[in-house]
Amino acid sequence: MLTRQPDSYILMEHKKIFYYPIFFIGLFALLLLYGCGGSEQDDAPPLETLPMNELSLDDFSAFETVTDNWAIAGGVESDRTEEHSLNGTRGTGILVNIPDEDNSEHLFTSWKHGDLELELDFLMPKGSNSGIYLMGRYEVQLFDSWGVDEPQFSDVGGIYQRWDESQPEGEKGFEGSAPILNAARAPGLWQHLKILFKAPVFNESGEKVANAMFEEVWLNGVMIQENVEVSGSTRAAAFKNEQSEGPLMIQGDHGPVAVRNIKYKRYDKKRIDLQDLSYEYYAESLDEVPDFDTLSVTDSGSLDSLSGNVGGRNDRYGLRITGTLNAPNNGTYLFKLRNAGTSRMLLGGEVVFDQNRVFRMHELDSQTIELEAGTYPFIFEYIDHPNNWYSGLSLLTEGPQLRMQKLHSSNSLPGGGRELPDLPVRAEENVRIIRSFAMHNDSKRTHVVNVGDPNGINYNYDMGQAALLHAWEGPFINTNEMWINRGEPQIAKPDGPTITFDGKPVSMRLSGNNSAWPDSVSWDELRVRGYSILESGLPLFKYSIGNVEVEDYLEGTPEDRKLVRTIRFTAEEEQDNLWLHLASGSEILQTEHGYVIDDRSYYLNFTDSSNTTPEIVESEEGHDLRIPVLNTGTEAEFTYEIIW
Numbered sequence: 001m002l003t004r005q006p007d008s009y010i011l012m013e014h015k016k017i018f019y020y021p022i023f024f025i026g027l028f029a030l031l032l033l034y035g036c037g038g039s040e041q042d043d044a045p046p047l048e049t050l051p052m053n054e055l056s057l058d059d060f061s062a063f064e065t066v067t068d069n070w071a072i073a074g075g076v077e078s079d080r081t082e083e084h085s086l087n088g089t090r091g092t093g094i095l096v097n098i099p100d101e102d103n104s105e106h107l108f109t110s111w112k113h114g115d116l117e118l119e120l121d122f123l124m125p126k127g128s129n130s131g132i133y134l135m136g137r138y139e140v141q142l143f144d145s146w147g148v149d150e151p152q153f154s155d156v157g158g159i160y161q162r163w164d165e166s167q168p169e170g171e172k173g174f175e176g177s178a179p180i181l182n183a184a185r186a187p188g189l190w191q192h193l194k195i196l197f198k199a200p201v202f203n204e205s206g207e208k209v210a211n212a213m214f215e216e217v218w219l220n221g222v223m224i225q226e227n228v229e230v231s232g233s234t235r236a237a238a239f240k241n242e243q244s245e246g247p248l249m250i251q252g253d254h255g256p257v258a259v260r261n262i263k264y265k266r267y268d269k270k271r272i273d274l275q276d277l278s279y280e281y282y283a284e285s286l287d288e289v290p291d292f293d294t295l296s297v298t299d300s301g302s303l304d305s306l307s308g309n310v311g312g313r314n315d316r317y318g319l320r321i322t323g324t325l326n327a328p329n330n331g332t333y334l335f336k337l338r339n340a341g342t343s344r345m346l347l348g349g350e351v352v353f354d355q356n357r358v359f360r361m362h363e364l365d366s367q368t369i370e371l372e373a374g375t376y377p378f379i380f381e382y383i384d385h386p387n388n389w390y391s392g393l394s395l396l397t398e399g400p401q402l403r404m405q406k407l408h409s410s411n412s413l414p415g416g417g418r419e420l421p422d423l424p425v426r427a428e429e430n431v432r433i434i435r436s437f438a439m440h441n442d443s444k445r446t447h448v449v450n451v452g453d454p455n456g457i458n459y460n461y462d463m464g465q466a467a468l469l470h471a472w473e474g475p476f477i478n479t480n481e482m483w484i485n486r487g488e489p490q491i492a493k494p495d496g497p498t499i500t501f502d503g504k505p506v507s508m509r510l511s512g513n514n515s516a517w518p519d520s521v522s523w524d525e526l527r528v529r530g531y532s533i534l535e536s537g538l539p540l541f542k543y544s545i546g547n548v549e550v551e552d553y554l555e556g557t558p559e560d561r562k563l564v565r566t567i568r569f570t571a572e573e574e575q576d577n578l579w580l581h582l583a584s585g586s587e588i589l590q591t592e593h594g595y596v597i598d599d600r601s602y603y604l605n606f607t608d609s610s611n612t613t614p615e616i617v618e619s620e621e622g623h624d625l626r627i628p629v630l631n632t633g634t635e636a637e638f639t640y641e642i643i644w
Helices: 022-036 480-487
Strands: 068-076 087-097 107-113 115-123 128-134 138-143 190-196 208-210 212-219 224-228 246-250 257-267 272-283 299-303 320-327 331-338 341-345 350-355 364-371 374-383 394-399 402-404 432-440 443-452 455-463 467-473 496-498 505-508 526-533 537-546 548-557 562-570 579-586 586-590 594-599 604-605 615-619 621-628 635-643
Touching: 087 374, 107 257, 115 128, 115 537, 128 190, 138 212, 246 257, 272 374, 331 341, 331 350, 350 364, 394 455, 432 455, 432 467, 455 548, 455 562, 467 548, 505 537, 562 579, 579 594, 586 621
Parallel strands: none
Antiparallel strands: 068 087, 087 257, 107 246, 115 190, 115 257, 128 138, 128 246, 190 212, 212 224, 272 299, 272 320, 320 374, 331 364, 331 394, 341 350, 341 374, 394 402, 432 443, 443 455, 455 467, 467 496, 505 579, 526 537, 537 548, 548 562, 562 635, 579 621, 586 594, 594 604, 604 635, 615 621
């Protein structure tokens, strides 16, 4: 049962919860006035990066000799309570390693790499151990580290230590880098790994002049390693010598592991360069890119790099910057333009950008162009934005086997183009409740309550839809986008490794039992009552659905990383077609230990003792897990656990 505080401690009413200062209304008006002019955008969203190469797992053609511990599967089965429980199911798309005494060889790609960007999904059964070796030499550890309080180099996401057998006992292992925090998921769930790696550099004499480096390692959406140098091959590497290239290796001799969605970009050491830059500055009030040849030049000179802030400063000034661009390789090049006013860019006489309109704040425009290796005449024409707080010019590029890099100088953007500093909110001694906007998948939710618990289990919740959005363990939230640069996005972000839920309303009436659960419910049907604060310090959310009163309470348990949700319904009479929504996903499986949700994203245990069994409903959109409410009484309370 839920224990309430006295009424004097209750609540923030509905109007207060959704109250935002009039300042933001004015801010939105400014955005509309200055940020929405000009031509319409294309329907396709702009590209952030060039697409990655995808390693086919229809067969083993992408790998060298394969032993019998490796198999191609279409799905996996894993019991999270049993050591090393892993089996593959018929199909393709997933690598499964199940080593035994006779077969335990590693798996090597048939291609080699130097600098590499790598992303993949992996699944660790309980108690298992494996690793990803860059160039077959430098290991990022894969391990079942669920529940580990202080991760070591040997935990998942750790850069494994090196080994010197000649040293005394206790001193053989050295280097190694522990992850910043433990972002591991529970055994038997899919996890996501992203690595940005730099290969060692050798001079013409074959001498190493720079060590290998893990620039970044991300686990389940959180960066856990940054700029970690490795002076040589880590322990159990396939090759002890260092070279400029080597194959990607997946460890096969330790424990079961499944891997899928392997994507990568191989990079060389070349760069895209702007050379011989010069500018012409026009101190005129301009609203669109003109024919600059018809205007009088106010000032001119040379530039070391591209910048929107040269030749003095005057509102609505114009710039024309010319030079040459060096494209080192043949293929597709991506150019990304941000924070710009009105602009036009030509490369080799071909128009890349032609934006005779005003950019919105944070807006991105990107274009691709096919180039052969060589140098091209470069022209960039630019009209400063009418609002000074939109000032700046950012131009980035990426090419075939060429890393993303900026072409603009640091002084081209306010603050040197640095990332926003963190503004963390922590829940160290008391529960913290912060209201904000928040992103859920690709949509902005505007009635979000972020709840941070000193026990480290946090969540956020959309009160406008009675919907759970995310849960995470670790630090609470980062509020920099709520306050810096006038807080225009107004977004608070989880500050730990986040599990994302479907974000659908917790309860509603359905016309048919097999219909897909809607993404939203109208406020005519769902009446928000606000929330009260319980003795735990956590909120109790309150709603009504027609004549039914609903209370929703969530509390985390860090020992086995779960969120326990209790929902109570009361009405004066029995109800028809009223349902409680538990989960949606591409696939929901029932096991003897509960339910596995959305392609092994998290577990759900239904702990209610009312002898009511949830139903798995199939629709065109996937699976829903739901339960009928108040069809045999006027009061009901349901409890279930979310484990990840």
